[in-house]
Amino acid sequence: MEHVTQHSDPHYDQEASKLGMWLFIFTELLLFGGLFIVYSIYRFLNPEAFQLAGSELNPVIGTINTIILLVSSMTIAMATSALQKKNKGLTVLLLEITIMLALVFLINKYFEWGVKFDHGIWPGSQHLINDMSKGEILFFGLYFVMTGLHALHIIIGMIIIIVALKRVQKGTVHADRPSLLENAGLYWHLVDLIWIFLFPLFYLIH
Amino acid sequence: MxxxxxxxxxxxxxxxxxxxxxxxxxxxxxxxxxxxxxxxxxxxxxxxxxxxxxxxxxxxxxxFDQPFLRIMVGFVALVFSAVIFITFLDYYFR
Missing domain, CATH: 1.10.287 (Helix Hairpins)
Structure with missing residues (x-):
């Protein structure tokens, strides 16, 4: 194990910080994993209601948001490569694109939820309680909680990426000290990973 | 190097x-x-x-990372699948 670069800070350990990020990601996976188990059991118990309620969702918006997230995952992955190649300008540009894509995702989500609210569908709404079956109420409850929690992760991810962007611009995150950007990337891919499973389970019910 | x-x-x-x-x-x-x-x-x-x-x-x-990260991710995936499997065994045979 030879050292390639000399750091002024002796406490910097890239592998350890990556391991720490992965441990955090595992807790996130199990958080969403628990919700996925709740979803699958309720869907197993109420298949018709889930199908009926699922037809209320717009698969086109779901598909557009899927592609937006996949592209943003690619741009932040490219940003890590650009940083390692010491191309600061490109790193900053790619991170800015990632943040813009995240914003577009949230705007789509805003309009998507807005349509649901216009139809009188939100957790605990009169329309939901009076006119819908137990299964449909469960579906929309899970829909708002799971996509809402996911959207919260998008917002947190954006903040982390903005911090990483500032640090790259300032020069405190660079090719020899990339952990903040790498971990921001890992977090962002986690958000993508969760959406990869949310999309078919909510938007592709036929 | x-x-x-x-x-x-x-x-x-x-x-x-x-x-x-x-x-x-x-x-x-x-x-x-x-x-x-x-x-x-x-x-x-x-x-x-x-x-x-x-x-x-x-x-x-x-x-491209060290193998122990892959092993850990695989282990988490395995634990999660086991929990889903056991939960469904419970509901399916009730």
Missing amino acids: EKEKHHIVPYKVYVYILLALISLTFGSIGIVHLNLGGYSVLGALIFSTIKSILVLSIFMHLK
């Missing part, structure tokens, strides 16, 4: 992975529209699993 350095993934690899991920997304939409009944969920989830493996191994660099 080099092996201690980080593996730099070329940009075009990421582009190929993105194209694969988008194709798989349309693949999952396609398989759901085939009306396979109960199997369409299974089909869509298989597509999602392939997509997640691509994201984990390339975007999240597991393919």
Whole structure:
């Protein structure tokens, strides 16, 4: 194990910080994993209601948001490569694109939820309680909680990426000290990973 | 010297992975529209699993990282599948 670069800070350990990020990601996976188990059991118990309620969702918006997230995952992955190649300008540009894509995702989500609210569908709404079956109420409850929690992760991810962007611009995150950007990337891919499973389970019910 | 350095993934690899991920997304939409009944969920989830493996191994660099990270991720996946399996055993045979 030879050292390639000399750091002024002796406490910097890239592998350890990556391991720490992965441990955090595992807790996130199990958080969403628990919700996925709740979803699958309720869907197993109420298949018709889930199908009926699922037809209320717009698969086109779901598909557009899927592609937006996949592209943003690619741009932040490219940003890590650009940083390692010491191309600061490109790193900053790619991170800015990632943040813009995240914003577009949230705007789509805003309009998507807005349509649901216009139809009188939100957790605990009169329309939901009076006119819908137990299964449909469960579906929309899970829909708002799971996509809402996911959207919260998008917002947190954006903040982390903005911090990483500032640090790259300032020069405190660079090719020899990339952990903040790498971990921001890992977090962002986690958000993508969760959406990869949310999309078919909510938007592709036929 | 080099092996201690980080593996730099070329940009075009990421582009190929993105194209694969988008194709798989349309693949999952396609398989759901085939009306396979109960199997369409299974089909869509298989597509999602392939997509997640691509994201984990390339975007999240597991393919280029030290093996113990891969082992840990595999272990978490295994624990999660076991919990789903046992939960469904309970509900299915009630």
